[in-house]
Amino acid sequence: MQKRELYKLEGEKVVRERRYCPRCGPGVFLAEHEDRLSCGRCGYTEFKKKQTGKEEKKGGR
């Protein structure tokens, strides 16, 4: 049995581009959140860069 093939298949099918955890290495994906990526294994978190303002604009008034 080859694990790699399984990973590859699923990876191409479900996800287009997923980041691996730099700590755990290939095979461990980072979970994607709204504004960050995080590893559920070691707790590594990487924040996404936003191009537009960091604060939400609320239609106040």
Ligand SMILES: [Zn+2]
């Ligand atoms: Zn990790």
